[in-house]
Amino acid sequence: MRGYSQFSLLVLWGLLTAAFRVQMVKKELTAIINQTVVLGCNFTVTEELSFENILVTWQRVESNEVVHSYYYGKDQFSEQDAQYSNRTSLFPEEFKTGNASLRLEGVNTKDIGKYQCYVSNTAGNDKGIISVTSAAYYSEPVLTIRQKLLGTILMFESSGYPKADISWYNGGNLVASFLSNCSYCQAADGLYTVRSTMEINVTGRSSTYTFVLRNAAVNQTISRTLKLLVGEDSSLKPNPPLDCSRMLSFILVALLVIIVLPMILHQLKYMKRKKIKYIIADST
Ligand SMILES: *[C@@H]1O[C@H](CO)[C@@H](O)[C@H](O)[C@H]1NC(C)=O
Ligand SMILES: *[C@@H]1O[C@H](CO)[C@@H](O)[C@H](O)[C@H]1NC(C)=O
Ligand SMILES: *[C@@H]1O[C@H](CO)[C@@H](O)[C@H](O)[C@H]1NC(C)=O
Numbered sequence: 001m002r003g004y005s006q007f008s009l010l011v012l013w014g015l016l017t018a019a020f021r022v023q024m025v026k027k028e029l030t031a032i033i034n035q036t037v038v039l040g041c042n043f044t045v046t047e048e049l050s051f052e053n054i055l056v057t058w059q060r061v062e063s064n065e066v067v068h069s070y071y072y073g074k075d076q077f078s079e080q081d082a083q084y085s086n087r088t089s090l091f092p093e094e095f096k097t098g099n100a101s102l103r104l105e106g107v108n109t110k111d112i113g114k115y116q117c118y119v120s121n122t123a124g125n126d127k128g129i130i131s132v133t134s135a136a137y138y139s140e141p142v143l144t145i146r147q148k149l150l151g152t153i154l155m156f157e158s159s160g161y162p163k164a165d166i167s168w169y170n171g172g173n174l175v176a177s178f179l180s181n182c183s184y185c186q187a188a189d190g191l192y193t194v195r196s197t198m199e200i201n202v203t204g205r206s207s208t209y210t211f212v213l214r215n216a217a218v219n220q221t222i223s224r225t226l227k228l229l230v231g232e233d234s235s236l237k238p239n240p241p242l243d244c245s246r247m248l249s250f251i252l253v254a255l256l257v258i259i260v261l262p263m264i265l266h267q268l269k270y271m272k273r274k275k276i277k278y279i280i281a282d283s284t
Contacts, residue, residue: 020044020124022100022117027129030217031107033136033161033190038103041117041128045098054121056090056100061114061129068102083110107134109161109190135217136161136191141224154198154226156211159191166196169210206230 025040039058051073058067065081068088075090087105094101100119104111112134118127138160146153158164163184168175175198184192198209206229213222 019046020121020126022119022126022128024117024128024130025101028131028133031104031111031132031134032218033107033109033134035107036103036105037107037132038101039115039117039130039132041100041102041119041130043098043100043119043126044123045096046123050122051095054095054119055125056095057116057118058088058102059116059118061116067104067115109134133217134161135215137218137220138164138194138213138215138222141211141213141222143224143226151199151201152228154200154209154211155195156213156224157193157195158213158222159187159193160215160220161191162215162217163192164194165214165216166194167212167214168196168198169212170200171208175209200228 020043022041022043025042029037029039031037041058055069055071057069059065060067060081065083066079067081067084068090069076069079070090070092077085080088084104089103091099091101091103100117102115102117112132114129114131116127116129119125136159138158141156141158144153144155144157146155183195186192194213196211196213198211200207200209206227208225208227210223210225214220
């Protein structure tokens with residue numbers, strides 16, 4: 001009998017602890033550099049759950065560094081790692097809905113890694129892990145064209161994260177990578193600056209070059225096409241200067257209004273007066 005009650009207590013304890021769960025909203029997340037990200041973490045809310053005894057701790061899995069801690073009803077910063085100072089917060093007003101999510105501001109490349117969300121209270125304790133990668137959209141590429149004696153060098157420069165795939169097309173055909181150079185250097189904020197150089201030989205024919213940059217982490221594709229026109233190409237002929245011809249017709253209309261119109265009006269008046277004179281002369 002005693003063994004049975006012990007067994008049922010164990011079952012009850014198992015049920016109680018099994019009832020309390022921490023669940024991550026996502027297993028993986030891509031955070032954008034210099035922006036704010038929310039690492040989603042939910043826990044089961046039961047009626048007997050007391051929020052005074054809640055403990056929420058976010059930690060890095062690789063290093064055990066404390067990212068954010070909350071207990072005794074407030075944020076606790078004594079154990080927090082310096083790199084997260086003034087960058088983290090929880091949503092204590094949302095604890096009642098089972099929300100233990102972490103808000104992280106000013107994301108940088110050092111934030112890449114695994115994070116553990118641990119929640120403990122009267123109903124039990126549990127933890128979950130989320131893997132964070134970071135990325136930055138590549139900036140609008142800046143084009144430099146350098147004319148050499150026998151050939152032209154095209155260079156596109158752009159910054160982002162992580163390293164992007166670069167390709168060049170001549171017409172519709174992929175240019176073999178050995179014709180272009182691709183160099184990377186990493187700035188203090190962790191962003192990469194890519195400079196891709198393409199040397200083209202002037203063959204006396206017009207050609208089209210396309211530079212394509214792909215950042216798979218954020219599904220970004222930048223494509224810029226350049227048309228190189230050589231010699232007397234019919235498509236090279238400039239359009240007639242539209243603004244100039246418009247200006248000319250405006251001046252003509254203005255001249256008409258200022259000079260010709262008063263002359264006509266004057267003439268009409270003169271004719272009228274002559275007519276009246278004639279009538280008067282006739283009546284006398
Ligand atoms: C938690 O609450 C915050 C603030 O209201 C919200 O931005 C976030 O999406 C919530 N997370 C979850 C997992 O519900
Ligand atoms: C490519 O790089 C090599 C060495 O890094 C350099 O000698 C060469 O001039 C570069 N080519 C172009 C087209 O910039
Ligand atoms: C990436 O972008 C393309 C087109 O912009 C879209 O069709 C595709 O579904 C996107 N993929 C992801 C993983 O977001």
